Amino acid sequence: MTVQIKTWHPREVRFVGLIALTLLGMALYLGDGLRLASRDGSGHRVIDIQALERRIEAGDLRDREALWYHETRPDDGGGRSVP
């Protein structure tokens, strides 16, 4: 094994580097997922806003202002998208 390490070629170094980068990427992805999963809220959904506005214009839906909200403050959280 020691002999093999001493005789590493650049392509093998690149390969090990690629593996290490892949593992780092996976760790960051999973870590971010765990962080988001541990939070209770701060979600939003991307919707078909054109469809919504068409339905509002047609009178099928409303644009009545809701109660119980405020303009987002810096300490309100990230506003992640939920699937």
Added chain:
Amino acid sequence: MSSVTCELCPRGCVIPEGAAGDCRIRVNLGGKLRATTYGRPSAIHIDPMEKKPLYHFHPGAQIFSLATAGCNLHCLNCQNWQLSQRGGEEMEETYRAEPADIVAAAIEERCKAIAYTYSDPIVFYEYVYDTSVLARERGLTNVFVTAAYINREPLRRLCRVIDATNADLKAFDDGFYRRVNGATLKPVLDALVTFREEGVWMEVTNLVIPTLNDDLAMIRRMSRWIVSELGANTPLHFSRFQPQYRMRNLPPTPADTLRRARTEALDAGLRYVYIGNVLGDAGSSTYCPRDKTLLIGRSGFTITDYNLTADGRCPTCHDKIPGVWS
């Protein structure tokens, strides 16, 4: 682009312009949060009160029931997922029914009450509130059928115009709420206590799902919590699970499981414990806790016997039975 933060439920969704909250129907348009289904229900039916289920609130009455699209929970076993897990713009049909229209229709159909139900009415809060105010003025009562995942302040304000609730307590386990419902337990417990503090007549439903929340030790802990925090007179309904939506891999709850849960809850000190969704089971009837007199017999949603006195007492021992009977 100004985002808004919704304060209605514990999610506290931060919603950028042009997006919706997690519930799909509270949408940021032009930097203001919009209640897009206000006055636009997608489901309207007339149900028996027993279907909510409410067993101690105007038994046998017809109740005008409505819902809009959207929900702030995402239960894997949702029975109304076509309604609850869609946004308003995804619904094929919406009815144009302003609060005054709903109240007029309920009166015309000779209903004594209006139920906000099917999906979770928390998400169409403004519509519930305005309709409830008008309903009260016309002598109707308001019933809020909910999973109770709502912040305290909005709930306290709503309680001023709500007469009764059936609130889900889906499990006495935070992990269950996270895995199965996409929610958390503590805000639900806080909401149930708030309903009690505000004097809203409350019955609690626990849907028993095989292998997920049918552990008798957990049911005992839940029942003891209800006794200590909500009171021993709080009716508790153990309801039978049916496989549907994203939980088709589990069988329907065996009737014996529900009977064991009922026995456990009665042993924990609750006085009125019911079995739901099992046709003809004796556990769906109301008995006097003192002398076991049959007070209200039920089969499904039908009342088969009614032996309460006019002022809501047991005809044998004359004990007052808690509820809203007149």
